Amino acid sequence: MKQDTTASAFNEASLTNVHADLSAMIKRWRRYLETERRMSQHTLIAYGHDLGSFLRFLSIYKGEMITTALLESLQVREFRAFLAARRADGLSAASTARTLSSVRNLYRYLARAESIENDAIDAVQAPKVPHRIPRPLTEEATKSAIETLPELVTDDWVAARNVAVISLLYGCGLRISEALALSGDDRPRGDTMRIIGKRGKERVVPVLPVVQDAIETYTQQCPFALKPDGPLFVGKRGGRLNPRIIQSAMQDVRAALALPETATPHALRHSFATHLLSRGGDLRTIQELLGHSDLKATQVYTEVDSARIRDVYDQAFKRN
Incomplete structure (x- = not known):
């Protein structure tokens, strides 16, 4: 059941106004996270939702089908616009930073495994997350x-x-x-x-x-x-x-x-x-x-x- 839920989160993200070639790459990224990185199902679902929000934003913001060429062409200002939209949706700084981390993870995979690169993502600063210490019970x-x-x-x-x-x-x-x-x-x-x-x-x-x-x-x-x-x-x-x-x-x-x-x-x-x-x-x-x-x-x-x-x-x- 958990695996089905995880897969559906990635499938939803990968099949909405996304070119078939990129969709296949996203599925390979998911398998990499699950089998090689051995990420938990909870983390995989979170990554799927983060990616889905990124692709939906691009679809509206750019007004075109999302392809590998589009991902390679994105500039710092467009990544910043995505983060600003997430904050406007009410996400906390920590959740927004996690979303950026998910997108960066995809780009690292694409650069290593699919020869698709974009250095602009590395120049984007994550929102500052307040330092918090755990709150144990007495x-x-x-x-x-x-x-x-x-x-x-x-x-x-x-x-x-x-x-x-x-x-x-x-x-x-x-x-x-x-x-x-x-x-x-x-x-x-x-x-x-x-x-x-x-x-x-x-x-x-x-x-x-x-x-x-x-x-x-x-x-x-x-x-x-x-x-x-x-x-x-x-x-x-x-x-x-x-x-x-x-x-x-x-x-x-x-x-x-x-x-x-x-x-x-x-x-x-x-x-x-x-x-x-x-x-x-x-x-x-x-x-x-x-x-x-x-x-x-x-x-x-x-x-x-x-x-x-x-x-x-x-x-x-x-x-x-």
Whole structure:
């Protein structure tokens, strides 16, 4: 299902007022991203939508069929006009920057694989994206969230499932996509678990006893037979659990505990890293546990910890 959705996003982008030769190149680019770059289905869909917006803009802006020759002839001003149109449509700076990144990726592929080049795209500056640090929950808020989850649903097995998923996000630092991609055969049977992350990168994470217990409770209460090659976490009809269900569960927790809007499933992964760092964990180890390919992505948590210390200091010494 996901692959069909991804393919349709690219097909829609590639078949609208686009010459057949270019359409075929775009499809080859998609296969390259999926098979060689091993991008996630979520990223592929985003790239497809970004490309679709770019091609639709060109079709209207230039008033002609989009060909490889047209892509080669575009000037800086025309790329800037596209970005301005995206901002006018209400896209944030971050989303606009991602759209430009998608278009650049296509041009890099065309230059390398199809001998179609345009240096103008490299001269276009992406909009500045404000530097933001992750917003983790406090240890107290995380504990309260996990304790509150079972109170917000009526089915015991659903409550156990939600607790197991959230425990994996916080206790092991998993992405929600990684947790929900687990199969029945992936469930921990010892104190470690093998995780397949972004672009097929494999890592081994330790599994705390409390997380093992949460998963065991769920598997015992689940009314469906969890097959070794089937999903570990299932919905009420027995199919693979949709991430929206967990996002909705966290939304209910936010309302119940008056937590900020930043208290999302992904914030639990941030909380895992931040709390581990504050307890003396080293960056390299945290990097490996999170599956970050670049240490810079992990170093942001040092900013989180410093900000937390400053807040504590300000609260302790603020003047009346």
